[in-house]
Every structure is written in structure tokens, then in C-alpha cells.
Amino acid sequence: QSVLTQPPSVSAAPGQKVTISCSGSxxxxxxxxxxxxxxxxxxxxxxxxxxxxxxxxxxxxxxxGSKSGTSATLGIxxxxxxxxxxxxxxxxxxxxxxxxxFGTGTKVTVL
Amino acid sequence: xxxxxxSGPGLVKPSxxxxxxxxxxGGSISSSSYYWGWIRQPPGKGLEWIGSIYxxxxxxxxxxxxxxxxxxxxxxKNQFSxxxxxxxxxxxxxxxxARHSTDMTTVTTIDYWxxxxxxxxxx
Numbered sequence: 001q002s003v004l005t006q007p008p009s010v011s012a013a014p015g016q017k018v019t020i021s022c023s024g025s026x027x028x029x030x031x032x033x034x035x036x037x038x039x040x041x042x043x044x045x046x047x048x049x050x051x052x053x054x055x056x057x058x059x060x061x062x063x064x065g066s067k068s069g070t071s072a073t074l075g076i077x078x079x080x081x082x083x084x085x086x087x088x089x090x091x092x093x094x095x096x097x098x099x100x101x102f103g104t105g106t107k108v109t110v111l
Numbered sequence: 112x113x114x115x116x117x118s119g120p121g122l123v124k125p126s127x128x129x130x131x132x133x134x135x136x137g138g139s140i141s142s143s144s145y146y147w148g149w150i151r152q153p154p155g156k157g158l159e160w161i162g163s164i165y166x167x168x169x170x171x172x173x174x175x176x177x178x179x180x181x182x183x184x185x186x187x188k189n190q191f192s193x194x195x196x197x198x199x200x201x202x203x204x205x206x207x208x209a210r211h212s213t214d215m216t217t218v219t220t221i222d223y224w225x226x227x228x229x230x231x232x233x234x
Contacts, residue, residue: 002157035220037158044207044227045150045158050220088158092217097174100148100160100211100218 003028004089004103011109016079020106022072022089028101032092034072036065037102039086048087049074081110113138115208115225123202123232129195133208133225140189141166146211146218147191149182151204152227159204163211163218164191171218198232205229 005023012018022034036049047056049065052072064075072089089103119131133147140147148163148171162172164182172180181194195202210223 032217033219037221044224045221046224047220047222050212050222056222090158090221092219094217098171099173100163100171100221102150102158102160105157 002104003093003101004091006087006089006103006106008104009107009109011111012079013111014079014081017075017077018079018108019076020074020087020089020108022074022103024070024072024091024101026070027095028070028091028093029067029072030070031094034065034067034089034091036063036072036074037088037090039088041085045088076108079108079110083108084110113210113223115210115223117206117208117225117228119228119230121229121231123198123230124234125199125232126197129193129198129202129230129232131193131206131208131228131230133191133193135189135191135210140184140191141186144212146171146213147184148209148211148218148221149193150207150209150221150224151202152207153201153204161193161195161206165213200232203230203232 033051037045038048039045052067053065093101114136146163149161164170179196184191205227207227208225211218
């Protein structure tokens with residue numbers, strides 16, 4: 001099972017804001033960069049946020065990331081129907097079982 | 112624009128070896144700041160990181176799969192490959208190849224993904 005915990009689902013009306021939490025530990029989020037990935041239905045994941053809070057070229061500033069201690073948060077403002085997707089956090093885990101780890105995933109529903 | 116494309120059989124028999132290749136275009140697999148790796152997603156489930164390789168051949172593997180996984184690189188063809196041995200139905204998944212940014216001690220992010228290919232394990 002994943003070492004990063006996310007809520008299974010969040011929802012809000014168009015134009016509203018949602019936040020998605022990602023909880024880990026000192027061996028992963030606490031000491032490594034966090035990324036966020038968006039997976040639209042039937043498509044490959046797409047990088048949304050990297051290095052905790054940076055957006056790749058072409059990602060609108062409605063998407064934001066933050067990190068505090070062993071938790072990270074993705075924020076989406078001005079929610080649009082096209083934002084309906086699964087969202088995953090990801091980071092390196094530096095424990096004895098070193099590997100890249102993903103969160104459990106969160107389904108965002110636009111009401 | 113960097114593009115990655117997976118190729119390989121869509122059906123593998125139980126106990127056999129799953130083999131996939133990822134062809135990279137629009138950039139060199141020998142770039143110094145990147146690893147190249149594989150992620151899978153069982154139908155209806157979340158993402159699982161399999162492992163990654165540097166152009167020099169240095170690898171990281173998910174410890175849960177390490178005994179069955181081999182990732183190799185062919186710089187002359189700008190390709191890298193995945194072999195997963197002794198497969199079972201639990202290995203049925205969409206397999207993605209992807210570029211991994213690195214600070215040379217960790218993977219910092221996964222920034223480019225292939226479209227994915229479904230591999231079904233069944234007799």
C-alpha cells in the first residue's frame with residue numbers, strides 16, 4: 001500500500017476552490033521535493049506541480065502547491081469542469097527501501 | 112517536444128516474462144539530468160513506480176518488484192526497456208514509460224510520460 005495518504009475524493013461547484021492533502025513522513029515528504037500529477041479520464045498522468053510549488057510551462061496559476069513538514073497540499077481555484085480528474089502526489093522515499101512513491105490518489109468532482 | 116512511446120505485447124501468459132520498450136523522440140536519452148523509468152497502474156487503481164535507469168546504466172528499482180525487474184538502456188537507439196519475469200494476473204496493468212528529473216541522488220519529479228500500454232496477463 002502507498003506510504004502517502006490522500007483523501008479519496010473532494011468536490012466543489014464550478015468557480016470554487018478545492019484543496020487536496022498528501023500526508024507522509026520524514027523519509028519522504030519531510031526531506032524531498034513533492035510533485036503533483038493530474039490524470040484525466042483515460043489518459044496518462046501529467047505533471048502539474050514540481051519542487052513543492054513550481055508549475056511547468058503551460059499550467060495555469062489556478063493550480064498551486066505547498067509543503068509543510070511531512071505534508072503537502074494541492075490547491076485548485078476557479079474550479080472548471082475540465083478539472084475533473086484523479087490527482088496524485090509523488091515524492092522520493094529515502095528509507096532503506098528507497099524508491100519513488102505516489103499518493104493514494106484523489107478524485108476531484110465538479111458539482 | 113519530447114515524446115515517449117511504449118511498445119510490446121498486450122497479452123502475456125502467466126509465469127512468462129513481460130517485455131516492453133520505450134522509444135524517446137525529440138530529445139536524447141543520454142541527457143545528464145534525467146533518469147528514464149517505468150510506472151504501472153492496474154485497472155481502476157493507483158500508480159506504482161517500478162524503477163528507472165540512467166544512460167550510463169545505473170538503476171533504481173522498487174524493492175517490492177526488484178527480484179523480478181530488469182530495466183536496460185540502448186543509447187544508440189534512444190530506447191530503454193522493461194522486463195518483468197514470472198508474471199501473474201496481479202501484473203495486469205497499464206504500463207507507462209516516463210522521464211525522471213534527478214539531482215543525482217533522488218528522483219525529483221516525473222515530467223514527461225508516454226501514453227501508456229495495457230498489458231494483460233492471462234492464459
